Amino acid sequence: MFKQGDLIDGKYKVIKKIGEGGFGAVLEVYSLEKRDYFALKYCSSKDQDYLKRFDREVRLMQAINHENVIKVFDFNLDYDVPYFCMPLAKHSLKEIVPLEVAHCAQIFEQMCNGVNAIHLSGSTHRDIKPENILVMHDDTIVVSDLGLSKFDMRDSTVLTQTDVWMGTSAYMPPEQRTFGGTRDLQHSGDVYMLGKTLYEMISGRVPYAINYSEVPTKFHMVIRKATQEHAEDRYQHVGNLLDAFLDSYRVMTEININSFKTIIKIAMEKTKQKESIEEFAITIVDYVKKQEDFKEVIEMFHEINEEVLENIVINHESIFLDLLKKYHRAIEREIENFPFIFAEEVDKRMNILIKQTTSVEIKSKALTIILIAAVDLNRFSVMDSFNSILTKVNDEVLAEYIAEELRTNINYYKKIYDQIPRRELHPAIAVVWDRC
Incomplete structure (x- = not known):
């Protein structure tokens, strides 16, 4: 719909397209007012359900003020092509997996904090995956793309019909694939997606199926519990998942530091003996x-x-x-x-x-x-x-x-x-x- 050089709403010059979805796209734009670069997401569909969903995404982001959730700083839902503007990210998590375990821990903690903030605001994300986790230019991690999110108390609505499931197949919990599953998805569904995303962060593989041999043993239980088939068997809160992950990481790190000290000790002895x-x-x-x-x-x-x-x-x-x-x-x-x-x-x-x-x-x-x-x-x-x-x-x-x-x-x-x-x-x- 927009090409390089186009001017949106008289103040955003299009630089290039950086993402695309079913009813719109994300552009890199230059703000003539702020004299800086931003990401602009627009809705190209005239379908009323899509327009309402787009409006809801803006309202959701406005309702959350947390460093690990993407912010909206400008929007115009009455413009010919409704849009909103966000900070421009360096890249998505998808572009840098697999990760070293220490880097993974740093990112996963921020992800969980972001998703928890969404839950505390009274919402459910419903589409957590590496593409929707962004690394900003200061290396802060933010959860983005709240297009499928819902207000828990108000949004069991016609925006997600009972006979429609939406989301991303490889990360979906089983209940999301059922009749009315996306509409009725609870926080435990987001926990499931975080577990699948954690697996991909470490293994580098899209989690259609989980091969536990590709992740450190210390994380087997954490991923397994997060991705249980039945929602009631999973961690019931994101905080519980994060605590379990960080505990496993600390145990793993302590073992490695002890190993490092052992290596230094052996190297010291060999040095004294004039050995290589x-x-x-x-x-x-x-x-x-x-x-x-x-x-x-x-x-x-x-x-x-x-x-x-x-x-x-x-x-x-x-x-x-x-x-x-x-x-x-x-x-x-x-x-x-x-x-x-x-x-x-x-x-x-x-x-x-x-x-x-x-x-x-x-x-x-x-x-x-x-x-x-x-x-x-x-x-x-x-x-x-x-x-x-x-x-x-x-x-x-x-x-x-x-x-x-x-x-x-x-x-x-x-x-x-x-x-x-x-x-x-x-x-x-x-x-x-x-x-x-």
């Missing part, structure tokens, strides 16, 4: 890289004792750089939640790396991490360490790498740049000093 730890080094690096919780990344990095750390950075520079980049992101996000003295622990480890490695990338990244720790935790001794290293840089290539890191992290450098006179810096670094 290549296998263990790869396992250690991969394990930390896969962690999604940034605080966990920092804590695990600091579980690696100094001897093993030296061994890995000397003998496995290429894989270690990826680990250091992950640690860098974690430090940026989480170091303010650590005690002030922790900056000195960070400084000590980064100095080990700088002294032991020949990689200018690792050296420059490690120096940046010292800078962040010094500034965010306001430790003058760590600032002195940073300044001491910086003034000793005389290698041209290393200076260029450090200069680029400082440009990228200029907001940190600006806070302490004047502690060293410009004349004491390598020319490549002095140019960044001038920017401060």
Whole structure:
């Protein structure tokens, strides 16, 4: 109905189509008023039932104010083609499955919180699936597409006839496929769909049938109970499902952390015996890289004792750089939640790396991490360490790498740049000093 460049309601310029349904579509649009990009959903059908359903979707979204439920910020149901506008998402959950378990836990918790908010508002979603779970640009997860949703107390209506079932086959609970099933679906039906969606998040497979060998054993019971054939045998509330999932995840994580500590211990013994730890080094690096919780990344990095750390950075520079980049992101996000003295622990480890490695990338990244720790935790001794290293840089290539890191992290450098006179810096670094 709309093509690129069209103007909707005199204020939304069509950029492209990003989704399509039975009686309308979702477009990416540019708001001439707000000067920003948004998602616009419109109803192209003139059928009164579809128009009423579209109106109900808007009312449902207006009734819910929760960070994990999609928001409507503008609408015009009297326009020639009724529409409403929402924030523009980065992508749907469907586009990124399967997920690492830690990432899955982070997303599933937000999904459940969103669906629970819908239930607490007095509604049922009725079409939960990965396509209807959106990842926003700040990585917040929102439940979207409330087109099949209903107000529990008011909507056992003609909008969903008794002889019609609507939804998505692979995720539907058995009762939704029966005579009047969609119309009469209860919250336990949403629980069933969450269970099916959880299975797909981990396995990457559309859940027409569930193969439990494709998900960790710890989650078998959770998925099995959520997807019981009879509604009364399932978790009766989304909160019960989420509690069971998080309990299983915590048990699984605790076992893995203990395993990680065991691997470190073995690697330490082999290092003392001057034996190769290549296998263990790869396992250690991969394990930390896969962690999604940034605080966990920092804590695990600091579980690696100094001897093993030296061994890995000397003998496995290429894989270690990826680990250091992950640690860098974690430090940026989480170091303010650590005690002030922790900056000195960070400084000590980064100095080990700088002294032991020949990689200018690792050296420059490690120096940046010292800078962040010094500034965010306001430790003058760590600032002195940073300044001491910086003034000793005389290698041209290393200076260029450090200069680029400082440009990228200029907001940190600006806070302490004047502690060293410009004349004491390598020319490549002095140019960044001038920017401060």
